[in-house]
Amino acid sequence: MVMLEVKDFGKRFTSHHLNTTRKAVEGISFSLEQGGFIGIVGKSGSGKSTILKSIYRTYLPDEGEIWFDSERFGRIDLLKAEERQVIWLRKHEIGYVSQFLNVMPRTTARELVEQALLGMGESHEAATIKAEQSLRHFDLDERLWDTFPNTFSGGEKLRLNIAIATVKKPRLLLLDEPTASLDYQSKLKVREVIEKLKADGTTLVGIFHDLEFMEGLCDCVYDMNEKALRGMPEVQR
Amino acid sequence: MQRFEERPLLKVENLTKQYGPGCGECSQPGRPGLIKNYCPSCGTVYACSDVSLDVYPGEILGIVGESGSGKSTLMQCLYFDQDVTSGTLTIDDPELAGENLFDVSSQRKRYIRNHKYGMVYQNPVKGLRMDFSSISNIAEKQIAAGGRHVGQMQSAGERLLDVVSIPLFRMKEEPRNFSGGMQQRVQIAKALSNDPPILFLDEVTTGLDLSVQAAVIDLIKQIQRDLGISMIVVSHDLAVIRMLADRTLVMLNGRVIESGLTDQILEDPNHAYTQQLVYSLL
Ligand SMILES: Nc1ncnc2c1ncn2[C@@H]1O[C@H](COP(=O)(O)OP(=O)(O)OP(=O)(O)O)[C@@H](O)[C@H]1O
Numbered sequence: 242m243v244m245l246e247v248k249d250f251g252k253r254f255t256s257h258h259l260n261t262t263r264k265a266v267e268g269i270s271f272s273l274e275q276g277g278f279i280g281i282v283g284k285s286g287s288g289k290s291t292i293l294k295s296i297y298r299t300y301l302p303d304e305g306e307i308w309f310d311s312e313r314f315g316r317i318d319l320l321k322a323e324e325r326q327v328i329w330l331r332k333h334e335i336g337y338v339s340q341f342l343n344v345m346p347r348t349t350a351r352e353l354v355e356q357a358l359l360g361m362g363e364s365h366e367a368a369t370i371k372a373e374q375s376l377r378h379f380d381l382d383e384r385l386w387d388t389f390p391n392t393f394s395g396g397e398k399l400r401l402n403i404a405i406a407t408v409k410k411p412r413l414l415l416l417d418e419p420t421a422s423l424d425y426q427s428k429l430k431v432r433e434v435i436e437k438l439k440a441d442g443t444t445l446v447g448i449f450h451d452l453e454f455m456e457g458l459c460d461c462v463y464d465m466n467e468k469a470l471r472g473m474p475e476v477q478r
Numbered sequence: 479m480q481r482f483e484e485r486p487l488l489k490v491e492n493l494t495k496q497y498g499p500g501c502g503e504c505s506q507p508g509r510p511g512l513i514k515n516y517c518p519s520c521g522t523v524y525a526c527s528d529v530s531l532d533v534y535p536g537e538i539l540g541i542v543g544e545s546g547s548g549k550s551t552l553m554q555c556l557y558f559d560q561d562v563t564s565g566t567l568t569i570d571d572p573e574l575a576g577e578n579l580f581d582v583s584s585q586r587k588r589y590i591r592n593h594k595y596g597m598v599y600q601n602p603v604k605g606l607r608m609d610f611s612s613i614s615n616i617a618e619k620q621i622a623a624g625g626r627h628v629g630q631m632q633s634a635g636e637r638l639l640d641v642v643s644i645p646l647f648r649m650k651e652e653p654r655n656f657s658g659g660m661q662q663r664v665q666i667a668k669a670l671s672n673d674p675p676i677l678f679l680d681e682v683t684t685g686l687d688l689s690v691q692a693a694v695i696d697l698i699k700q701i702q703r704d705l706g707i708s709m710i711v712v713s714h715d716l717a718v719i720r721m722l723a724d725r726t727l728v729m730l731n732g733r734v735i736e737s738g739l740t741d742q743i744l745e746d747p748n749h750a751y752t753q754q755l756v757y758s759l760l
């Protein structure tokens with residue numbers, strides 16, 4: 242079953258101040274089966290993040306179609322979905338993780354995960370239990386659960402980010418360079434986390450700097466330069 | 479594709495509020511000749527022009543815009559402090575169904591205020607009686623909402639002051655002795671004292687120092703999560719809106735010039751004014 246189908250997608254940005262309109266990306270098409278994992282590669286500025294942010298509707302896409310197989314709404318074009326539908330999908334079906342932790346200040350790691358669950362209508366009791374399970378699942382040190390994440394290391398922030406984005410068991414998870422700025426050990430941890438998500442059947446679209454990191458994880462790669470999908474290349478050693 | 483069967487709790491269509499009579503010049507369609515929201519020929523101010531919005535159950539709708547863009551006027555019209563020039567307001571409530579609530583009697587408006595609304599004013603002087611104790615300020619609203627049992631009202635009032643972190647030993651004190659942040663928190667407690675399904679918050683964090691601001695924002699989030707109250711939050715501070723609102727409207731010269739998901743407004747603003755507003759922050 243196709244979970245995500247991007248058809249002739251394009252996005253331009255208009256700056257009124259500079260009086261310019263620039264195409265960030267155009268002619269992007271690919272599709273992704275349920276449980277699959279596509280990695281997007283391309284040089285800096287080629288529009289990789291623009292694609293993910295448009296799927297999540299942080300950017301308002303202006304060309305093409307992005308079909309998502311929603312449990313709630315059926316097949317839905319994310320470009321045309323109503324705002325309230327997008328909010329619902331973000332709470333229940335689509336997660337977004339970047340290297341940045343963009344959360345409420347003065348809220349503990351545990352509370353942040355619980356809030357994601359409360360936001361989708363879970364009871365306080367269920368939220369408490371599931372939040373702990375998730376923090377444990379992603380190996381966040383128990384001593385950190387009741388502290389504020391602004392003091393966390395990059396890897397800890399990232400695992401918390403992933404915990405927040407995945408407790409709701411999203412059908413689709415978008416990963417925008419989650420490993421950027423992490424050391425090798427932390428990257429390995431993230432790899433393990435992604436393996437767990439794949440094993441859970443989550444459909445993933447990810448951007449990673451280093452192809453090596455994706456080896457054996459991605460089913461295929463979308464190359465921004467060729468504007469085409471290809472199999473995973475052999476990594477040179 | 480399935481539609482969403484969700485219905486807005488509060489719906490505003492084409493709300494217009496002008497201060498002044500208007501003249502031949504400024505009554506033309508599109509109101510040519512205005513300077514910002516002001517008619518130089520007759521001095522009329524068009525504080526809100528054709529504002530439409532929906533607030534859904536349990537959501538926080540953000541409104542941003544520069545000083546004078548009409549945000550407070552909009553809130554005061556919705557709260558019936560000001561009569562609108564034209565427009566409709568409907569609330570999805572069996573008691574209020576199908577009526578334009580801008581047109582109902584003042585008695586009925588008072589009923590809606592007392593039973594369906596909470597309001598936190600930009601200026602605490604408007605929302606509180608500075609020479610009544612905090613607990614009496616709350617009692618006043620409880621009584622207006624039909625409260626009769628003194629003991630119950632007192633304990634509910636104490637609980638609310640506790641929720642907003644006003645120490646109980648200060649509840650008999652008059653808010654004029656309080657800091658700005660404490661006054662805002664008493665206003666919030668008062669606004670919640672009739673269990674309103676709809677809450678209006680006008681610049682609740684403006685003028686507070688940062689740590690107090692954060693505490694008030696936490697409190698609002700907590701109220702939304704635990705009580706499921708729908709809110710309109712007005713602020714000229716995009717950081718506040720970013721933390722609180724799922725969806726945001728941008729106002730300029732009394733008009734809504736852009737609306738969208740809050741992160742989209744902030745990261746992919748489309749209107750020239752919104753771009754200026756967002757980029758001036760970065
Ligand atoms: N919010 C925005 N407003 C204006 N232009 C933008 C915006 N976001 C991206 N762009 C432009 O769109 C183009 C693609 O940017 P994007 O961030 O998608 O690239 P990327 O492939 O993710 O790059 P990197 O690998 O450096 O993260 C760039 O030219 C960028 O300047």
Ligand SMILES: Nc1ncnc2c1ncn2[C@@H]1O[C@H](COP(=O)(O)OP(=O)(O)OP(=O)(O)O)[C@@H](O)[C@H]1O
Nearest residue numbers: 497515523525544545546547548549550551552714
């Ligand atoms: N009672 C009044 N009589 C005449 N003009 C008024 C009155 N109240 C407000 N105005 C005008 O209406 C316009 C909108 O004012 P309003 O207070 O709604 O703005 P605001 O967006 O809340 O601004 P701020 O961010 O400064 O609080 C302004 O031009 C103001 O001068």
Ligand SMILES: [Mg+2]
Nearest residue numbers: 289290291417
């Ligand atoms: Mg990028």
Ligand SMILES: [Mg+2]
Nearest residue numbers: 549550551600
């Ligand atoms: Mg105001």
Ligand SMILES: [Zn+2]
Nearest residue numbers: 501504517520
């Ligand atoms: Zn005039």
